[in-house]
Amino acid sequence: MLLKKRILIIGASGQIGTELTAHLRNKYGNLKVIASDIKEGDDAIMKSGPFEILDATDYDTVQDVVMRHEITDVYLMAAMLSATAEKFPMKAWNLNMNSLFNILNLARDKKIEKIFWPSSIAVFGPTTPKVNTAQRTVMEPSTVYGISKQTGERWCEYYSKRFGVDVRSIRYPGLISYKTLPGGGTTDYAVDIYHKAIKHKKYICFLNAKTTLPMMFIDDAIKATVGIMEAEGPEIKIRNAYNLAAMSFNPEEIAASIKKHIPDFEIKFNPDFRQEIADSWPQSIDDQEARKDWGWKHSIALDEMTEIMIRNLKK
Numbered sequence: 001m002l003l004k005k006r007i008l009i010i011g012a013s014g015q016i017g018t019e020l021t022a023h024l025r026n027k028y029g030n031l032k033v034i035a036s037d038i039k040e041g042d043d044a045i046m047k048s049g050p051f052e053i054l055d056a057t058d059y060d061t062v063q064d065v066v067m068r069h070e071i072t073d074v075y076l077m078a079a080m081l082s083a084t085a086e087k088f089p090m091k092a093w094n095l096n097m098n099s100l101f102n103i104l105n106l107a108r109d110k111k112i113e114k115i116f117w118p119s120s121i122a123v124f125g126p127t128t129p130k131v132n133t134a135q136r137t138v139m140e141p142s143t144v145y146g147i148s149k150q151t152g153e154r155w156c157e158y159y160s161k162r163f164g165v166d167v168r169s170i171r172y173p174g175l176i177s178y179k180t181l182p183g184g185g186t187t188d189y190a191v192d193i194y195h196k197a198i199k200h201k202k203y204i205c206f207l208n209a210k211t212t213l214p215m216m217f218i219d220d221a222i223k224a225t226v227g228i229m230e231a232e233g234p235e236i237k238i239r240n241a242y243n244l245a246a247m248s249f250n251p252e253e254i255a256a257s258i259k260k261h262i263p264d265f266e267i268k269f270n271p272d273f274r275q276e277i278a279d280s281w282p283q284s285i286d287d288q289e290a291r292k293d294w295g296w297k298h299s300i301a302l303d304e305m306t307e308i309m310i311r312n313l314k315k
């Protein structure tokens with residue numbers, strides 16, 4: 001089984017895809033992991049193994065890449081994030097849904113064996129209880145991105161039940177990394193703040209001081225992604241998407257953590273349209289089902305993450 005495993009990562013040039021590709025190539029061998037994206041990635045991705053330019057919404061091209069490389073597992077990381085999706089609702093819907101249907105249909109037709117598809121805390125909405133948000137609760141997402149992720153979750157569960165498709169998903173919180181920038185998300189401030197702190201010792205935040213959101217360092221996100229994909233089938237009891245948590249903080253708290261390294265760092269606040277998106281999301285997440293079903297455990301908290309971010313961005 002492992003011998004014939006061949007992985008396709010769609011969206012390999014993005015924030016998660018870049019690090020996921022490196023991790024999986026390390027683990028399974030460079031030639032077994034095909035990276036793909038609509039645009040080229042950084043040197044590490046392009047030079048360490050096969051790469052295909054791929055439009056995830058184009059079924060024929062996706063199928064061609066899958067058949068040509070004899071792909072067994074697909075990680076579908078291409079998506080339009082929350083802030084950009086508010087500007088281009090139909091484009092976001094088209095990308096986020098059609099890319100998912102393409103992969104689900106390939107699995108239904110037995111052309112691939114296993115799918116990872118990321119969901120998000122954006123599936124929750126303003127009517128969801130905000131603290132320690134449960135796996136199953138009120139879900140009335142109010143953003144284009146959240147609607148697409150919530151709908152995607154329903155379809156994943158449907159394809160699993162009706163066609164036996166092995167699809168696995170987690171609801172990522174905001175993700176913080178130093179190798180590749182996120183693009184167009186509401187939680188992006190928590191990456192940008194480190195870059196600006198190092199460069200200018202100043203940051204103007206587009207969310208207000210007290211906006212607490214669930215967050216996670218990229219290493220934990222990669223660990224969760226690979227962890228759920230490697231779990232034995234029967235361990236995966238939820239086929240829409242698992243809640244997943246590591247830490248929660250607000251802009252004031254991340255600024256305080258940065259000040260321990262850069263004492264004269266200053267933060268100011270100038271909330272824009274993203275404030276309303278953030279206000280519609282939970283502050284903290286109850287992820288006990290992921291911990292119980294497939295052994296999820298996070299390891300990195302705010303101060304450790306700050307130390308890692310600052311040390312690496314200074315290089």
Ligand code: SER
Binds near residue numbers: 082
């Ligand atoms: N980080 C994403 C965003 O802000 C949420 O999944 O859009």
